[in-house]
Amino acid sequence: MEGKEISQAVIKRLPRYYRYLGELMESGVERISSNELSERMKVTASQIRQDLNNFGGFGQQGYGYNVKYLYEEIAKILGIDKCHNMIIIGAGNLGQAIANYTNFEKRGFVVKGLFDIDPNLKGVMVRGIEICGIEEMEEFIRENHIEIAALTIPKTKAAEMAERVVDSGIKAIWNFAHTDLNVPADVIVENVHLSESLMRLSYNIAKNART
Amino acid sequence: MEGKEISQAVIKRLPRYYRYLGELMESGVERISSNELSERMKVTASQIRQDLNNFGGFGQQGYGYNVKYLYEEIAKILGIDKCHNMIIIGAGNLGQAIANYTNFEKRGFVVKGLFDIDPNLKGVMVRGIEICGIEEMEEFIRENHIEIAALTIPKTKAAEMAERVVDSGIKAIWNFAHTDLNVPADVIVENVHLSESLMRLSYNIAKNART
Numbered sequence: 194m195e196g197k198e199i200s201q202a203v204i205k206r207l208p209r210y211y212r213y214l215g216e217l218m219e220s221g222v223e224r225i226s227s228n229e230l231s232e233r234m235k236v237t238a239s240q241i242r243q244d245l246n247n248f249g250g251f252g253q254q255g256y257g258y259n260v261k262y263l264y265e266e267i268a269k270i271l272g273i274d275k276c277h278n279m280i281i282i283g284a285g286n287l288g289q290a291i292a293n294y295t296n297f298e299k300r301g302f303v304v305k306g307l308f309d310i311d312p313n314l315k316g317v318m319v320r321g322i323e324i325c326g327i328e329e330m331e332e333f334i335r336e337n338h339i340e341i342a343a344l345t346i347p348k349t350k351a352a353e354m355a356e357r358v359v360d361s362g363i364k365a366i367w368n369f370a371h372t373d374l375n376v377p378a379d380v381i382v383e384n385v386h387l388s389e390s391l392m393r394l395s396y397n398i399a400k401n402a403r404t
Numbered sequence: 405m406e407g408k409e410i411s412q413a414v415i416k417r418l419p420r421y422y423r424y425l426g427e428l429m430e431s432g433v434e435r436i437s438s439n440e441l442s443e444r445m446k447v448t449a450s451q452i453r454q455d456l457n458n459f460g461g462f463g464q465q466g467y468g469y470n471v472k473y474l475y476e477e478i479a480k481i482l483g484i485d486k487c488h489n490m491i492i493i494g495a496g497n498l499g500q501a502i503a504n505y506t507n508f509e510k511r512g513f514v515v516k517g518l519f520d521i522d523p524n525l526k527g528v529m530v531r532g533i534e535i536c537g538i539e540e541m542e543e544f545i546r547e548n549h550i551e552i553a554a555l556t557i558p559k560t561k562a563a564e565m566a567e568r569v570v571d572s573g574i575k576a577i578w579n580f581a582h583t584d585l586n587v588p589a590d591v592i593v594e595n596v597h598l599s600e601s602l603m604r605l606s607y608n609i610a611k612n613a614r615t
Contacts (some may be wrong), residue, residue, distance in 0.1 A: 204604065208603040234584075271605060275610075286500045290497030305493060365609050391513055398483050
């Protein structure tokens with residue numbers, strides 16, 4: 194598996210496979226054919242075969258996929274077989290919502306700290322984590338081996354904060370600010386641009402109205 | 405423009421063009437060449453020419469794009485030249501975060517109502533909107549011409565709520581619950597699966613660590 198390059202399109206689809214395989218495991222299913230999985234996921238069986246053959250876990254023809262094996266292989270590929278320490282910068286509603294999602298922690302994303310510039314939020318507890326002032330951030334990142342910083346702040350502050358976390362050794366930014374960040378090539382940026390999602394939705398409303 | 409089919413890949417990129425064109429307008433830029441836009445957006449100039457030639461707004465060679473014209477054309481295509489009434493189902497942190505984003509309203513997405521099953525939230529005001537009990541939802545949708553329902557609820561409740569809003573005439577669901585919804589073909593679902601985004605991020609951390 195090591196060193197094998199998997200296309201970005203497959204990577205995009207992997208989390209969804211992971212979710213379905215997890216649900217199958219929970220309901221006690223040990224093997225599944227590409228046809229059955231195709232029906233559940235509403236993806237063609239040939240697409241599934243192409244995608245999953247990147248990871249093995251298939252027995253003889255007609256015997257189906259080994260659910261647990263595939264689930265674990267995909268977890269490894271996605272890097273969620275390990276823990277990742279995360280901080281959240283911006284402890285408003287969105288930051289607190291993320292801190293409160295226990296599901297992220299189950300997947301190995303552990304929120305270690307919450308930071309905000311608002312002095313009124315300082316000391317407030319969110320799921321056992323105390324909101325700290327932004328001036329404590331750099332030291333906290335270094336001392337707690339933080340890999341991921343979620344930026345849940347307005348776009349006007351995003352560039353400055355991105356620079357500060359990168360300088361402190363952050364490997365990846367989960368960016369909710371509605372702007373593109375300029376970071377060194379080895380720093381990962383994963384954007385969640387909610388307003389772009391909403392525009393795609395309204396595009397489809399408009400399209401339905403035209404037809 | 406009417407009836408012309410634009411590829412999904414272009415549609416996916418449009419909100420980003422829209423954002424950059426908006427920023428250019430704000431800074432008083434009236435025309436821009438594909439080369440300049442390419443530098444700002446870090447997309448190849450030929451990609452930009454291909455994408456934007458779907459919408460016109462280009463003068464003679466070397467004269468550049470008319471920023472305002474393109475901005476308005478893209479707004480029309482995206483359906484954000486009109487207002488869309490929205491409700492939010494689930495008034496926890498995430499639901500309240502969305503209700504508080506004034507930027508969505510600037511783009512024409514107007515939050516008209518907030519609903520929750522938690523009786524403790526009933527009557528709480530969020531940016532001037534009162535949180536209502538879920539039993540009031542159906543009537544509210546019909547009386548207020550609501551087009552979009554944002555589902556910011558756990559996945560266990562999502563299927564039931566999706567069915568209820570669809571039965572009440574909702575055209576589109578903005579789904580934050582981590583599950584796939586089964587809805588009639590004419591109902592639009594736009595998913596925001598945050599944990600999938602986080603997995604793509606950790607995939608890239610793992611990939612960087614391997615190389």
